[in-house]
Amino acid sequence: MLLFINNNLKQLKRQWLSLPLLLLFPFLLVGIIALLLFIALTPSIKAPVTIGIVDENQSEETKLLTNLLVDAPVIAEHISMKLVTREQAEEQLTNDIIRSYIIFPTNFTQTLYEGEPAMLTIIANPAYKQDAALVKQVSDTIASYMNYAQANLSMINDTAHTMQMADNARHSLIQREFTAYFMLLFSREQFISTTTIENIATAKPLYYYATSIVFITALLWLLLLNQRLVNETPNSLQTRMRMFGVGITKPLLARLLVATSLAVVLSFGSSILAKLNSDLYWLPIDYVRVLLILTLTLFIYASHLAILELVLPSTKLTLLAQVAYTLLIIAMSGALLPSSYLPFTLPFFTTEAFTQLVALILYERLYTNYLPLLLTLGISLIVCSVLLYRRERAA
Numbered sequence: 001m002l003l004f005i006n007n008n009l010k011q012l013k014r015q016w017l018s019l020p021l022l023l024l025f026p027f028l029l030v031g032i033i034a035l036l037l038f039i040a041l042t043p044s045i046k047a048p049v050t051i052g053i054v055d056e057n058q059s060e061e062t063k064l065l066t067n068l069l070v071d072a073p074v075i076a077e078h079i080s081m082k083l084v085t086r087e088q089a090e091e092q093l094t095n096d097i098i099r100s101y102i103i104f105p106t107n108f109t110q111t112l113y114e115g116e117p118a119m120l121t122i123i124a125n126p127a128y129k130q131d132a133a134l135v136k137q138v139s140d141t142i143a144s145y146m147n148y149a150q151a152n153l154s155m156i157n158d159t160a161h162t163m164q165m166a167d168n169a170r171h172s173l174i175q176r177e178f179t180a181y182f183m184l185l186f187s188r189e190q191f192i193s194t195t196t197i198e199n200i201a202t203a204k205p206l207y208y209y210a211t212s213i214v215f216i217t218a219l220l221w222l223l224l225l226n227q228r229l230v231n232e233t234p235n236s237l238q239t240r241m242r243m244f245g246v247g248i249t250k251p252l253l254a255r256l257l258v259a260t261s262l263a264v265v266l267s268f269g270s271s272i273l274a275k276l277n278s279d280l281y282w283l284p285i286d287y288v289r290v291l292l293i294l295t296l297t298l299f300i301y302a303s304h305l306a307i308l309e310l311v312l313p314s315t316k317l318t319l320l321a322q323v324a325y326t327l328l329i330i331a332m333s334g335a336l337l338p339s340s341y342l343p344f345t346l347p348f349f350t351t352e353a354f355t356q357l358v359a360l361i362l363y364e365r366l367y368t369n370y371l372p373l374l375l376t377l378g379i380s381l382i383v384c385s386v387l388l389y390r391r392e393r394a395a
Contacts, residue, residue, distance in 0.1 A: 052101030
């Protein structure tokens, strides 16, 4: 076993000139792809949705309410409102200057005071469904406060009638109460309910894609190193070794052990370099956690490469299957393209490994669950051992 390991190391040492270029190629390739995906997936800053306000009632109350809507700072981040006439609203909606408009109908104030249903009309552009939903949420918020205010204003109005209060005094009282209720609406910290959904790939893009590059290149390095060692052992040499009673177990394990160990060293070194060029804070135990995740991932991947090599009959078919499998587990890991953008995901070990790395590095989680990776490694080694035993018996 040690003889084969030393031989593999000597083979790689003889390639000291071409090997660095070979290892640098996947790093640059993955970096370019990650940069292009980041540019494509990063959302552009969206301008506020413009809504028109049509006041057909033209009472003191609706003028106050529409001015509050136009000047309200609590909704300026999401929407902007402007006072327009109905004709202007129809024209601007057609020209995409506004996305919708809200109409305060004639006799709006009177129906509100008398306890009758006071309806708001919303006209929206059907081509912008998300914006229409936002406008509806704003109108629903206004309507809910209208219902709350209407119950109290109706009671005040009926009481004032019963007490035979003068019309001017009654109207002034109701107007003050109307103002108080809607000032309460616009004094709220949250005018419309919002939910923040963080896309980790765009929330911390630099760190996310740096982690992706290290993770993906670690897999590609292992694949390239293993294939380079395979090419250094031609079929004629393998035949001569079998003639001297040398099985396939020791050469295969030695080759994968050398390739995996070098890939672990390279990937861990890359992660340390990325850490030194960032403002992330790692505890000493975090270095150990990153090393363990990379080691478990690469040894699982190496065992899968061995399984494909043992199952498939020819070298070319094995290489094709290994490349296809590598691309599949990279795609499903969420490293190159975040899982939220994928139509479906498969429970590969790379998905678990990359999730653990992201939680550790980006979210600074203080614990790591190694159990799924350890179970996967155990099962993979058992399958690989069974296949090796059968191949040795068949030989």
